Amino acid sequence: MPKLEDYRGQIPAWCPGCGNFGILKTFKEALVELEIEPYQIIIVSGIGQAGKLPHYLKCNTFNGLHGRTLPVATGIRLTNHEMLVIAVAGDGDCYGEGGNHLLHAMRRNINVKLFVHDNQIYGLTKGQASPTSMEGMVTKNQPFGVLSEQLNPVALGVALDCSFVARSFSGDGEHLKEMMKQAIKHKGFALLDIFQPCVVFNKVNTHEWYKQRVYHIEPEYNPEDRIEAFKRALEWGDRIPIGVIYRNNRPIMEERIPIIKDSPLLRQPLDASKTETALREFY
Amino acid sequence: MPKLEDYRGQIPAWCPGCGNFGILKTFKEALVELEIEPYQIIIVSGIGQAGKLPHYLKCNTFNGLHGRTLPVATGIRLTNHEMLVIAVAGDGDCYGEGGNHLLHAMRRNINVKLFVHDNQIYGLTKGQASPTSMEGMVTKNQPFGVLSEQLNPVALGVALDCSFVARSFSGDGEHLKEMMKQAIKHKGFALLDIFQPCVVFNKVNTHEWYKQRVYHIEPEYNPEDRIEAFKRALEWGDRIPIGVIYRNNRPIMEERIPIIKDSPLLRQPLDASKTETALREFY
């Protein structure tokens, strides 16, 4: 039975008031309540403020490159599908630099959980626009305001038939915890986009801004209806839905590969004799 | 007034019976009917069988890298938005290797046309699965069949609010020509996914296969309705819609950049005196 203290990690290098603190706290609670021990999970993170998270708790950690969390996580899961593998990334990290991997991880339906700290800005590099920054937002690097349409990760997930698509808010701990738990328990690739105020660089999407707009999706809502899900995914503005937007039960990739059906790749011994057998075929 | 002969290029290195021949022929006709002269267009192509197309007609050509047509095309348009810029790519090229650029080109709504020769296979590299290969298809490189869910470029386009999303078929010249014309005339980023049988490596999605399934979207259909568009985009199987699936009139990026409003970047002279002015500010 893990305790919260078991998850105490390094002292965060985040700014006071940063939404990441809420995510960190909730994440630890979720893991403890799911009775997962630190050694039973591997977190793959990228580079950015979000990417620092695994250092601030206790877990097996591969803090890799900016934008490349999902391929690493995929390689890990294909090798050891008995481990819980969670990818933690920023919005720039996985929707900008790493956008292509997101598309294909969703297609594979590899059983990896992607938690996105979506502050709609590049935090660690000091406030340039990210793919989720709102149109018109002016930054030092977007003097005419953001000209591209804001990327909608939730709609993207529905379009790619991602097996679990949810959204939450760092300021709503209970909800976030529930989403994290569902994502972890869901069998399949899970995209959890988490609104996370950046108190230093994003003066538009503040804690207040989110607080006033987010609403909990009503319980009657059926996340298995893809068209309804797409409608929900498009809601933005005065009211922004948080909760599970879309879900399906596609088989996961790990189970579709016959050679790892019986035991994880990691556990399979090398049969040296097969080298000889193989070479004999060349005669 | 350009004539078809003006567009005669090198002899294609494609296989006899390849769907690319139909696309090439139709493309020339479309350009001639639109009265576009070869020197008035720049085609940016990638690497693959599709990428060879510009060599087989006459036009300004940047045959770049595998997967990188859109960034090059974007750079060209931002520099000279008086030119017609068309990106020609394969399904592996722009949905696989170059997937990230597609997401962001759609967001920018840069006025580039993307024609995808979608043969649902990697042709030039001899028959590995592509992102649009159908689940279960067995290839030399997918011994257990394709495990990933087929990427749906049309649904992706609708989800990203791509300003023009259409699909056609190399075997339906009239329809394809119409789609090409509309894409070219449309003001904004246009994604045109073209079914293109690969007679050598794709034994599933043959000319016949497409012929039996594709149907013309009825004229009453309103491509401006995003939800309806999403529904259409999901149609696959016995009946596959071809035509304009989604369209909107978002402003194009080129028009939103004040410094190139009056004249293209290409035409703007260098004002040497400003170097001095700028340096003076450092005193």
Place this chain on the structure above:
Amino acid sequence: MDYSIKIGGEAGQGIQTIGDTLSKVFSRAGYHVFTHQDYESRIRGGHNFYQIRFSDKPVSSSREKIDILVALDKASIHLHEREITDGGQIVYDSTTLRQKYERSEFLDVPFMDLAKESGGSKIMANTVAVGSVLGMLGMNLEILSNILKDTFKKKGEEVIRANENAAQAGHDYAIKQCLKCSFSVAPKGPPRMLISGVEAIAVGAYSAGCKFYSAYPMTPSTGIMIYLNSKIREFGVLVEQAEDEIAAINMALGASFAGVRAMTGTSGGGFALMVEGLSLAAMTETPIVIALGQRPGPATGFPTRTEQGELLFALHAAHGEFPRIVFTPGTPEQAFFLTNKAFDLAEKYQVPAFILFDQYLADSEWTFEEFNLEKIRYQDYRLRGEAFRSLQEYKRHAFTENGISPLGVPGDAKHLVVTDSDEHDEEGHIVEDAETRVRMVEKRLLKKLPLIREEIEPPFLYGNSDPEIVITGFGSTFGVLKEAVDHLSGKREIAFLHFTEISPFPLTEKFDYIKILKGAKITICVENNATGQFARMVRSETGHLFDEHIRKNDGRPFLLEELIGELDAKVGRL
């Protein structure tokens, strides 16, 4: 006996089937075989050829002259007829080529018609062609029919018999019609194994316990992935086709971090996209093997041709400083054992290791009596299961005497395995301080490098042991250089220095190759590129400046006579 056969025609005409079948017949007959392929970046049409050389003595290169040309199209004739030896023959089918050649060196065999008559279908025309070549050589069809049995096992008796008949028809026709055929082959011997570079790399990887291979298709490395997939159930090596090369290397790193030996393969353009991942492997000390198949660049260049133009790129790719292992095999046998060794060292020292090859080595087939499997290395250097659990404490990047930290498998013990692409402390957590940085660089780089260098074998000296002429090369030029030296050594005190383990650059303790170079009157560096990359490397590593250079950068390999000619010109003045 030293015969060369060239099969020429368009892509898609079955050149490869004919070539592969013939080389198999020769290798099973116990002959030494060397083949090389020349093809364009297209699937149908154009002009490709497949060249086979076989002999009762060892052969390791292609020659300029050919004894039998199998011409599947007209182009093959006008492109290659001047390569025919006197006494050589061009075999073709006048009906398919719609042209009749009267000259005596032409042999018109109605491949198509014989196929229809004897086999019942024109798709067997290629089998007829194979049969007729064997007929011209005066060989019987015993071996061929065994091969046909293997090939068409799944297709059933019917097909097998039909093909046998087709082969027989071609064979008998050739014997009857080829009055000028004066070929005589040596007596058969025990079958030899016939294997190509990519196949050898793939089996070598398996022999080293490789369990995961992720890649994005790219000539000339695709063959590795295809071979591993063809053996997926036997080997159980999980092969994943990634969405791009960035994903390919990062997936392999994930697999390696999770606890298995992992590999990726590509060519220069794809490797360019893996460079950041290479740097990640170095910083996180995650073992990985990269098979890098060179082709002529820059950019897309000649996608299906050969060059040694990525040497300095492979040596210096990626930001930051770290040790890397680079092997440049010259034969499939070397490719097999060096791939095996690359995995061993990559894991032992937790560094990236390269197999740097090229299209020429990738597609060329060589014959061998056997590989001495005694030489295979396999030791599991990872910290797993009980051994891991029993530890008191664990730090992934612990400072140690030799700089090697314990490589734990995450999840096997309660100890956490933490690593980071940022500079980190022993536990793997981000740091900013100078002291830790200095110690980590010392650990990762300065301590490990000399140890890895100890593992490196010196170059291979062939020929005179106190030569006045030293020819130097690396990688795929091995075979042609060896034969050239054989040819020249009669007249001169010549030797050949071949490098296969080039990074870290070999010490001179085990063998003082510098002395050999310094002692020679003339040293020549032979490279399949335009700028002499290996010569540059040798200068920066040893200070030695070569007197002469022979370079080739037209996308084609050196042919034996061509190289001998160039060498003669260079050493003429001696």
Place this chain on the structure above:
Amino acid sequence: MDYSIKIGGEAGQGIQTIGDTLSKVFSRAGYHVFTHQDYESRIRGGHNFYQIRFSDKPVSSSREKIDILVALDKASIHLHEREITDGGQIVYDSTTLRQKYERSEFLDVPFMDLAKESGGSKIMANTVAVGSVLGMLGMNLEILSNILKDTFKKKGEEVIRANENAAQAGHDYAIKQCLKCSFSVAPKGPPRMLISGVEAIAVGAYSAGCKFYSAYPMTPSTGIMIYLNSKIREFGVLVEQAEDEIAAINMALGASFAGVRAMTGTSGGGFALMVEGLSLAAMTETPIVIALGQRPGPATGFPTRTEQGELLFALHAAHGEFPRIVFTPGTPEQAFFLTNKAFDLAEKYQVPAFILFDQYLADSEWTFEEFNLEKIRYQDYRLRGEAFRSLQEYKRHAFTENGISPLGVPGDAKHLVVTDSDEHDEEGHIVEDAETRVRMVEKRLLKKLPLIREEIEPPFLYGNSDPEIVITGFGSTFGVLKEAVDHLSGKREIAFLHFTEISPFPLTEKFDYIKILKGAKITICVENNATGQFARMVRSETGHLFDEHIRKNDGRPFLLEELIGELDAKVGRL
């Protein structure tokens, strides 16, 4: 007069504002100023510092000792108090630090309270700090209040006056309380320009007619993009933030192909992703300039620190063989003119050109009297409009005497501009044949390379013209090496050889620097890395082996006394 001031504290406390303001005061006062910044990869907290050195004599490095420490937190005191010179002072605010230091070198100025009282808000505490430092130095506030006027122009009179009062309060308080302050500054002179490395690169790009800049944010190159955006309306340089570095370089190539001068900027990790694009630039002969800002690797490494660890990577990145230009400026002035020259040569020869800098040069500010704008080069080598239209025929990759083919602007004429990443013919269409390949390599590489080499300036020799000791370096170590040599030249015949134009490597015609090296008793190579990359390069280019090496790889730059000490140790034996 030669004073060093260090402002230390947490990220977000305003260290940069204080530092920038003070350095501006000093440069406007006509002093020589050198600043350098040390910060962590975080936005708040941790420990950062900003070091300013100013003097009436030229200064170009940071010293170990400091005269005034402005401590915004306790950590700054315990980390830096031992750096204080005797007579030096530590100024701090005991209320903010919640601690009182009694020792005589401490000066407690209530920044916060004075800000509230005089300025009306504690956000002006930093202005109070600036005022008090000037008070300690015995300088008046004339220049400062002008600076405050500029800074707060938009904010209005109110804010300006409030800040002036705050500054005054700090100033007067310091004068009254700092009894031990014995600083005396030299008389003022005409204002000097104060500019950093990244600013100089950005203005240099504009001076060369750069019209397009696409990049993905990455320290330490982001400053170039931010500066260009701050001048977007004046300069009209279109800046596009790409989705990733692959897009960044490909967009720049698109812009260049379309007819404008284009640039991208990044650091090692981002450049790793641009490598394939670099190769594309080479094959398509599309001009491009790449600003590559080095930071300690591998991988993410130390994102905000400095190293010279990407030299060999920049020199050898990308598959295939092609000429590239690499410049390594040592000062902002060199950065300005070399960026200008890089654009000129990149377009003239249609090759990629690099500005290889590092975080140290990027963020350091230097003072100059002025840049001699006469030296700016600008010539449009492209084929445009009428000139293009009037041509009879046009081939993008035409074979020419010097290998340079006409660079036409697509759309300007009816002639088609066609290029390809595959090997191509003169018109730009795909080919497969050996002959064209050989001629294209000759054109692209073998003909152009010597011509580009002719354009390269030899290294800069400083000090004794017939030295027995030669210290060699490249790039950002220029300033500290120069001062070290000044310091040592009294006792010894010493000189300093600094390389700023390193690829193609300079000829010895204009200046025989090899002779200087060979003639010296001892040659020392100083590099900010662990493996001596520049020394390797010099050996492979010239054969010269350095006798001694001084290397630093802790992510920090060389400090003056530190380097002098190491040099003394090396030359001691002379």
